[in-house]
Amino acid sequence: MRGVFVSSVILWAGGLWAKPNIVVFLTDDQGWGDLSMSGNSNLSTPHLDSLAKDGASFDRFYVCPVCSPTRAEFLTGRHHVRSGVYSTSAGGERMDLDETTIADLFKEAGYSTGAFGKWHNGMQFPYHPLGRGFDYFYGFCSGHWGHYFDPLLERNGKPVRGKGFCVDDFTNEAMSFIERSVQKNKPFFAYVPYNTPHSPMQVPDRWWNKFKDRKLEDMMRNRKPEKENRLHLLAALAMCENIDWNVGRLLKKLEELKVAEDTIVVFFHDNGPNGVRWNGDMEGRKGSTEEGGTRSPLLVRWPKGIKAGTQVSEIASARDLLPTLTDLAGLSSKPTKPLDGKSLKPLLSGKSNSWKPRTLISSWKGRIGARNQRFRLGYKGRLFDMDHDPGQRVDVTKKFPAVARELKSSVEDFRNEVLPELGKDERPFVIGHPEVSWTQVPARDGIAHGGIKRSNKFPNCSYFTNWTKEDDYLSWEVEVGKEGTYEVELWYACPKKDLGSVVELSFLGQSLRTKITDAHDPPMRGMREDRSPRVESYVKDFKPMKMGQMKLAAGKGEMKLRAIKIPSGQALEFRLFMLRRI
Numbered sequence: 320m321r322g323v324f325v326s327s328v329i330l331w332a333g334g335l336w337a338k339p340n341i342v343v344f345l346t347d348d349q350g351w352g353d354l355s356m357s358g359n360s361n362l363s364t365p366h367l368d369s370l371a372k373d374g375a376s377f378d379r380f381y382v383c384p385v386c387s388p389t390r391a392e393f394l395t396g397r398h399h400v401r402s403g404v405y406s407t408s409a410g411g412e413r414m415d416l417d418e419t420t421i422a423d424l425f426k427e428a429g430y431s432t433g434a435f436g437k438w439h440n441g442m443q444f445p446y447h448p449l450g451r452g453f454d455y456f457y458g459f460c461s462g463h464w465g466h467y468f469d470p471l472l473e474r475n476g477k478p479v480r481g482k483g484f485c486v487d488d489f490t491n492e493a494m495s496f497i498e499r500s501v502q503k504n505k506p507f508f509a510y511v512p513y514n515t516p517h518s519p520m521q522v523p524d525r526w527w528n529k530f531k532d533r534k535l536e537d538m539m540r541n542r543k544p545e546k547e548n549r550l551h552l553l554a555a556l557a558m559c560e561n562i563d564w565n566v567g568r569l570l571k572k573l574e575e576l577k578v579a580e581d582t583i584v585v586f587f588h589d590n591g592p593n594g595v596r597w598n599g600d601m602e603g604r605k606g607s608t609e610e611g612g613t614r615s616p617l618l619v620r621w622p623k624g625i626k627a628g629t630q631v632s633e634i635a636s637a638r639d640l641l642p643t644l645t646d647l648a649g650l651s652s653k654p655t656k657p658l659d660g661k662s663l664k665p666l667l668s669g670k671s672n673s674w675k676p677r678t679l680i681s682s683w684k685g686r687i688g689a690r691n692q693r694f695r696l697g698y699k700g701r702l703f704d705m706d707h708d709p710g711q712r713v714d715v716t717k718k719f720p721a722v723a724r725e726l727k728s729s730v731e732d733f734r735n736e737v738l739p740e741l742g743k744d745e746r747p748f749v750i751g752h753p754e755v756s757w758t759q760v761p762a763r764d765g766i767a768h769g770g771i772k773r774s775n776k777f778p779n780c781s782y783f784t785n786w787t788k789e790d791d792y793l794s795w796e797v798e799v800g801k802e803g804t805y806e807v808e809l810w811y812a813c814p815k816k817d818l819g820s821v822v823e824l825s826f827l828g829q830s831l832r833t834k835i836t837d838a839h840d841p842p843m844r845g846m847r848e849d850r851s852p853r854v855e856s857y858v859k860d861f862k863p864m865k866m867g868q869m870k871l872a873a874g875k876g877e878m879k880l881r882a883i884k885i886p887s888g889q890a891l892e893f894r895l896f897m898l899r900r901i
């Protein structure tokens with residue numbers, strides 16, 4: 320009897336401790352080919368390669384052609400269209416509020432949940448990570464960021480100054496979070512969506528120095544070598560080595576904390592490479608629904624539960640990760656909506672006998688492609704035998720008419736059944752949700768009227784400038800969640816010669832006026848650190864100024880910032896509002 324008692328206690332204790340920790344690394348614009356394990360001798364990624372050696376690697380794992388849809392599919396286990404994601408900016412990157420996220424499920428199961436890096440699925444609460452199941456968030460919510468050294472970031476909704484190179488900083492923060500969770504004896508779910516090698520192409524000297532003098536002629540090349548951009552390419556490789564170094568630091572931290580054995584570490588990318596560089600001779604890169612735009616590594620290491628060196632050849636997608644991780648961790652609750660993904664546990668545990676063949680759809684901006692285990696139907700309707708023609712050069716529709724028909728019908732089903740779920744976007748930007756007191760309203764989400772210009776056509780990290788006429792104004796379509804008095808902080812720039820403007824913020828009949836009396840004329844930043852010319856906006860260190868307090872009624876409407884008086888030059892340059900309900 321005694322023996323039974325003891326073993327049941329151990330079992331019970333085992334039950335308590337059986338929850339594996341989870342770390343998910345997601346990189347931004349890294350290509351399938353940007354790892355040494357893919358056969359690329361241009362760079363060395365020993366820590367990432369070790370995840371494959373010590374765990375499982377998937378040969379054909381698929382994500383979306385761009386950032387926010389892949390993130391949404393990972394977070395919900397559903398096609399991004401179903402969750403309301405249709406663009407990468409201005410609100411179209413947000414997941415509908417009735418979606419259950421992977422973080423909701425792990426939080427409910429008693430995990431500490433934290434996200435560190437680039438969120439890119441909505442900025443204002445409850446679209447903010449803290450409204451999507453994460454207890455802790457450090458990073459930025461936009462689709463890209465304008466500067467990677469000591470940038471403006473946020474910690475749980477409050478603007479803060481980052482420390483050093485952002486990827487190093489995000490890793491440090493994730494490691495502190497893990498350490499705190501271990502000290503509290505709580506299992507953790509750490510989501511680490513890095514924002515590199517996405518542009519701007521900034522990377523510390525230590526990584527750049529290894530690559531800066533390389534000659535392309537001595538390296539592995541893209542299938543269209545004439546299209547390679549040397550500086551951009553070398554910077555991307557340097558950034559990938561920095562990622563590898565940071566992944567290595569976090570893996571070492573897991574060892575030091577003695578939790579490596581029972582932590583599931585996942586690594587994947589959000590889309591194909593952001594430039595023309597070696598990528599296994601595949602067709603397409605970031606933005607493309609073809610193989611090169613959507614293929615990513617998937618590495619899953621779990622010493623306690625997955626045999627080292629497991630190789631999976633079955634096709635899989637980012638939509639499979641929610642059902643897989645909740646299954647591996649033995650969580651009992653499920654999302655309320657039907658999933659498109661499927662648990663990969665049988666493939667990870669070598670029980671693939673009953674695994675049924677699947678067709679996976681890639682779609683973006685009206686282009687739809689389909690992939691089964693052997694064939695790919697390109698978005699133009701051409702069929703490729705990927706086993707014999709991985710570079711998609713020969714259309715084999717005539718040779719395999721039945722396969723072409725079948726994949727075309729999968730595409731039609733998707734077009735008729737899934738795409739219509741994406742209705743007109745009528746989700747306003749939420750201000751002052753009852754559960755939080757703070758809201759950030761950035762230039763990114765605003766609309767410029769008259770002669771006011773955005774600092775760049777890519778809105779994500781932009782500001783408004785050229786505000787020279789009193790008739791011009793900025794507006795935001797918002798919904799105030801809770802009536803109250805709000806303190807308004809305006810982040811601006813204005814040179815001394817332009818001081819004296821009066822601006823007015825108004826919403827549903829209430830308004831607040833302020834005169835700009837403090838000069839703040841910071842230089843543009845970014846050009847000195849860029850290793851290759853950028854396409855996005857440079858940044859400035861804008862200054863916060865308290866405009867005062869304003870009553871906001873609950874409800875939907877247009878929030879306007881007007882210039883009542885512009886004595887000379889321009890009113891101001893606008894970066895963001897911080898609103899706080901008091």
Ligand SMILES: [Ca+2]
Nearest residue numbers: 347348386589
């Ligand atoms: Ca991306």
